[in-house]
Amino acid sequence: MKGIIVSGFGGQGVISLGLMLSYAAMKENLNTSFLPSYGPEMRGGTANCSVVISEKEVASPIIGNPDILVAFNRPSLDKFVPNMAESGIVFADSLCCADYESGGKIISVPVLRLSGENHRGQNIVMLGAVLPLTGLKTESAEAAVREVFKHKPAFIDSNLKCLHAGLEFYNTSIQPLVKG
Numbered sequence: 592m593k594g595i596i597v598s599g600f601g602g603q604g605v606i607s608l609g610l611m612l613s614y615a616a617m618k619e620n621l622n623t624s625f626l627p628s629y630g631p632e633m634r635g636g637t638a639n640c641s642v643v644i645s646e647k648e649v650a651s652p653i654i655g656n657p658d659i660l661v662a663f664n665r666p667s668l669d670k671f672v673p674n675m676a677e678s679g680i681v682f683a684d685s686l687c688c689a690d691y692e693s694g695g696k697i698i699s700v701p702v703l704r705l706s707g708e709n710h711r712g713q714n715i716v717m718l719g720a721v722l723p724l725t726g727l728k729t730e731s732a733e734a735a736v737r738e739v740f741k742h743k744p745a746f747i748d749s750n751l752k753c754l755h756a757g758l759e760f761y762n763t764s765i766q767p768l769v770k771g
Contacts, residue, residue, distance in 0.1 A: 592647065593725055594654035596671055597717075598639035599663025599684075601629055604714030607739055608661065609640035611718055614735035615727045616644045624652035637666060644725060659724060661717050662688060663702075672697075680769065682721050684713070698765055705756040712753035719757020720765060729758065 595612060599605045606627045616623035624643045630636035641654045656676040662668045662683045668691050672681060683691065685699040700720050702713035709715075715736065722732050736754055740746045 592643065592645040592649075593659065594657045594676070595642040595644070595659040595661070595721070595725065596639060596654055596657040597642070597661040598637070598667035598671060601636045601638045603638070603663045604711070605629075605638045605663065606640055608714040608718055609642045611715075611732065611735040611739055612642045612644065612725065612727070614738050615722075615725075615731035616642075618731040618734050619727060621646060622649045624649045626652035639667065639671075644727070659721055661721060663713075663717075664688075665691070668697075680724065682717060684717075696768070698768065700757075700760065702757075705760055706753050707756070709749040709753055712750050715750045715753035716757040716760070719754040719759075720761050722754075722758060723761050723766070724769070729754075 597605050597609045609625055613623045613625040622645045627640040629638035641652055643649045643652060656674055658676050658679050660671050660675060660681045664687050668688055681697040682700055683697055685701040686703055689699050691697060700717060702716045705716045706712045718732060732754055733751060736750050737747055740750060
């Protein structure tokens, strides 16, 4: 079982990223839960979601000690890092979180740079960066991106590029850290 929390400001694609993780898990016939949480102000306010991915039935969508935290802002780190699982890994946006200190593993991901011309695809870059640690397949994540953007087909190719940029970042920069 993997417990994943995605958190940031409204408008950063936090909820969409969680949804794509759940869709990818469903593509693989895994059990999943998706629990979004956001303030009434939406854009600019805080938002987070919890995603559980498991081969067994998911008893609760509530995650006490996440295995993976995806943080797009400093308040997210402050709120969720203290409760990380002992072996938990944090993926943080490098622009806001590069100097954050904690006792656990924090991986700084340059999502803005990796998103290229698609600055709205930063959440998809992060999806690619965390994907290998979820145990989900690339094909399932690609299908999830297509599903989320099925009503906006002009955005599918650029978001798939962002997904692959995140995967490439994982393979070249994160994998050696995680295995080391």
